[in-house]
Amino acid sequence: MLSVKPWKAEAILRLILYLLVCFVFGSLAAAFLHHRTGVQTVSVGQMIVAAVSFQGATLVLVTRFLHEHETTWAEGFGLQRQWPRAVLFGLVFASLFLPLGWALQWLSAQAMLHFPQLHMKPEEQQAVQTLQLAVTWGHRLVLGLITILLAPIAEEVLFRGILYSWIKSAGFPRSALWGTTFLFAAIHWNLATFIPLAALALMLALLYERMDNLLAPIAAHALFNAANFAMLYSLQDKLLQSP
Secondary structure (H helix, E strand, O other): OHHHOOOOHHHHHHHHHHHHHHHHHHHHHHHHHHHHOOHHHHHHHHHHHHHHHHHHHHHHHHHHHHHHOOOOHHHHHOOOOOHHHHHHHHHHHHHHHHHHHHHHHHHHHHHHHOOHHHOOOOOOOHHHHHHHHOOOHHHHHHHHHHHHHHHHHHHHHHHHHHHHHHHHHOOOHHHHHHHHHHHHHHOOOOOOOHHHHHHHHHHHHHHHHHHOOOHHHHHHHHHHHHHHHHHHHHHHHHHHHOO
8 A cells, every 4th residue: 555655764854854944945035035026026926936945845855755765756656556536536525525625714714703812813824815916817827836736746745645654654543644634734824724724634645545546635635726726816806896
């Protein structure tokens, strides 16, 4: 089973270290960009820099990681194993999960509003705020490619393909499932979306277990992001057109 593939611990630690270094340099580059350019361009530019320094770096570093293990993307993540069926299952899963995800996000926001004494105000993710500032089709195209293609591939490879399978192969299946679930939700830095993203991550891990092909969670993640991306701009464009 791919989900229990025994990756080397030292290779995992190097991968994490290199990703942290890329993240730090990306943050510094984004700060420099913010200092040198205007507000709207900065926000879109910062998201592009952040994506390149994390998701983009992940794909490059994972290629090296796989080479170190003397395997390929297809072999390491089962990408050729009944791939049409895996993609179809992923798309069906995402379609079924979307209403639940939106309901959980609404409930999370309502719960935060009902406890003002906790000083927790529901806010949109920084990435969503950036997407709202992208009014040109060029910016939307670039951010769409990041949101729908780059982010799902990189995040599924890292969280489900490597971290989940590594922890599980070490003999800690529950820690693998719940640890990667909460870590995935936490890295998005948004309290209002923590529960729906944790639910998504949990289902993506179970989908990977079921299909034994990383294309299944990648397809589900991509459709989930695409639906939210389309809904965001649909609502925004309607508001702009309303008198």
